Amino acid sequence: MKPDDAKAEANVDDIDRIIHEPARLNIMLYLYVVEKGDFTYLLHKTGLSKGNLSVQLQKLEQSGYVEITKEFVERIPHTLASLTKQGRRAFELYKETLIDILQASGS
Amino acid sequence: MENDLITATRNKVQREQQYAGGKSFFMAGTNLIVVVTAVRYSYYILLAIIPILLLNLYIRKHVILPRIGYVQIKREPAFRPSLWYFLAAIAIVLAVGFVAALGAGEMSMLTRQVWAGVMVSAVLLIMLVFTISYLPRSEVNILISYGILLAALVLTFLIDMPENAGYLIALVWGSANIVLGLLQFLMFLKTHKRLKDED
Numbered sequence: 001m002k003p004d005d006a007k008a009e010a011n012v013d014d015i016d017r018i019i020h021e022p023a024r025l026n027i028m029l030y031l032y033v034v035e036k037g038d039f040t041y042l043l044h045k046t047g048l049s050k051g052n053l054s055v056q057l058q059k060l061e062q063s064g065y066v067e068i069t070k071e072f073v074e075r076i077p078h079t080l081a082s083l084t085k086q087g088r089r090a091f092e093l094y095k096e097t098l099i100d101i102l103q104a105s106g107s
Numbered sequence: 108m109e110n111d112l113i114t115a116t117r118n119k120v121q122r123e124q125q126y127a128g129g130k131s132f133f134m135a136g137t138n139l140i141v142v143v144t145a146v147r148y149s150y151y152i153l154l155a156i157i158p159i160l161l162l163n164l165y166i167r168k169h170v171i172l173p174r175i176g177y178v179q180i181k182r183e184p185a186f187r188p189s190l191w192y193f194l195a196a197i198a199i200v201l202a203v204g205f206v207a208a209l210g211a212g213e214m215s216m217l218t219r220q221v222w223a224g225v226m227v228s229a230v231l232l233i234m235l236v237f238t239i240s241y242l243p244r245s246e247v248n249i250l251i252s253y254g255i256l257l258a259a260l261v262l263t264f265l266i267d268m269p270e271n272a273g274y275l276i277a278l279v280w281g282s283a284n285i286v287l288g289l290l291q292f293l294m295f296l297k298t299h300k301r302l303k304d305e306d
Binding site for chain 1: 112113116117120174175176177178179180299
């Protein structure tokens, strides 16, 4: 095994499996680029069903990556989701890990 | 370019939030036309803004548009203002004032000085807003619109041009904004489907 392969193999194990799932990755990406977004925003952007989105958000919330709050905006209740500091850091780490793997496998 | 996807997604979300439905273009265009027409002919024309605002309220209340969701945009600086922007703004205004003073015919010196002062204050105010607030990149376009409005006003008042080119420029720019807004609105209705249980 070449050293690069070993590095790539080690990094693959480092991938955050909570974020790596495509639906959750999509949610993380669309929350990463804003401060907060409501349920409708995520529904439109991710293309997930309401049930699936709700389940994935719960998983992210349990992992401490997403914070769910309920607010009234112009007298309309909004379920707002935002990334926590831990969530932002985890997403950045996930991105760096993926880049490392791709660079190692490409060399 | 490791951040391409994130940057592209951020820009797309900001653009959609800002321009979805073409409202901002439409409002900018109508306001521009009303303001320059009022300044040119009669300030009573400013009252035309009231029915436009009422129409906006009516649409918001009675017309169900596809929802794109509520988002709080991450505040990021469009660019970092520095002393050079202030100096450049003052230099531009002084240059325009100087040209106006050279070509002035009917307007008195005092009127010209007052207007030059107003222009300088306006530009400084814009720069101040730049300095104290962080704007998403897409909002820079709106500031460019206001810059053109300001330039049009300078031309309208300070330079005695045949056919009043400043007013015409503002009129064309405003109309272009309205057309763009309407086109965006139609595209928005076409590309954004309403969710099943939205209404």
